[in-house]
Amino acid sequence: MANGSTLPRRALGRQLRKLRERAGFTQSAASRVAEISPQSYGRIEDGRQTKVTDLGLNALANAYETTDEERRLLLDLAREIRAATASGGGWWRAYADAIASGFHHYLSLEEAANWVTSWQTTVVPGLLQTRDYRQALTWATNPDQSPEEVNRTLDVAARRQDLLNRPEFHFEALMSEAVLRYTVGSPTVMAEQVKRLIDRAAAPNVEIRVVPNSETRPVGLFSRSFHLFSFPPLPSSKLQEPPVAFMEALTGDLYIERRDEVEKFSREAERIRQVALSPSASRDLMLRIVEE
Template sequence: MANGSTLPRRALGRQLRKLRDRAGLTQTAASRVAEISPQSYGRIEDGRQTKVTDLGLNALANAYKATDEERQLLLDLAREIRIATASGGSWWRGYTDAIASGFDHYLSLEESASWVTSWQTTVIPGLLQTREYRRAIDWSLNPNAATEDVERKLDVITRRQDLLDQPGFRFEALLSEAVIRYQIGGAAVMADQLQHLIERTELSGVEIRIVPFAEADPVGLLAKSFVLISFPPLSSSRLQEPPVAYTELLTGDLYMERGPELDRYAQEAERIRHVAWSESASRDAMLRVHKELK
């Protein structure tokens, strides 16, 4: 699986932050050393797309009193970013008009992932949605949207789902029973969506498990929906990037990458797995609801 430029950018940002903290310098001071704006330097440490040169990295390494090994790691990561960038832009660059502001960052993380765990309490996760199911959601959110705009958004969903066929990619969907019982788009649309879920369980890298209504422990319902994204080692440096927890809020998206926050989401996912039905029992439940809708 290709990591793209997202993972080496994140790794470079983490290494620079570590060295800067050790040197006791502020981001503003570091930006002066690299001869870029404080905003641009902040984006580098955040792992966002910003041009960084070997000259600037060498200047930062000098200011941070980096060892030869630390300096070489910075330069190796920068080279990996350039190689990944030169190989071509990510597929969603052609769909910027159909992607919500800021969601390209999520797509870049998702594309770089080796394992995604999605806990959902109300809707099917995007990687498993049918076009008709997603169309019903989009029309509900924006009933005045032009048909061509909605179709462009649906194309993005379809392209995202190519990940499920990538070797080495694993998708774990943990769903509240409400997700498979809400009749979004009507009975026919939901029946087709459930049939799609049942077919997806036949893929080796897809696991779908349901938390039943009868479960007395409200675990997961209190945490609300979230996604955990884990990554493979970088191809050249073999650095292991830490996971990211993501949650979609009404007023914006929230990404958590710090240890304590991340640990809480990882622990919550484990608790949800503990109360969820097995894969086979979850499949049986989807078959039952599918039969009720036909």
């Protein structure tokens, strides 16, 4: 399974927590039923990487007095986790030396998603960056990196962009005009970057919309940049994973999974769409910027 085990692990953890709380068990009691440590059981409910056996899941299903359908769902999710582990994981494992700590989780979500919405106020989204633009950003943020390390980072960025060649993957880029006006690298680098955006926007699964500087309603400015991931149903269990929001910060990345909090980001994205130019008007604006 190309999307790795992140989603089925999250789904299994959520299902076990729901069943445990319904049955009135503590995590400590559940760990005794499954014959694992409380820490290991906690990691399972948190969706983190921990060995999960059918024997342990059947014991928990018995203790939680689940229905046959609920038991099958747990076992289906465990099967999906094992299949993903056997496949060797995501492509980014080969670039472990070039990926920042914790970013593999972002890559697994991105790879698993079938729809990503990105709101950007400062930089072009990674999936749409040219190599020269990415290189300028990398040198600015990591000036001590060797040329070899920089090239590995650029290779990861290029590999990520293969997602845009998947017809079932849809990317919606919402960005402020300021993103197009900042001079990253040089005027030539920026001109080529904006041309790349124009080319990418011609694809049926990529939509780029710009909030112009002339817009008087400051929608999106206080929310900062963010990403929204939506996912297709899991292959075997057909369980629908809820969306995830992501914000990148200097002191650490933030993944938002609580439904009410993610919904706030969804509403903010809709407000931004209301003030953004249409795709065709955004293209006209980008053409003018290239000419300038």
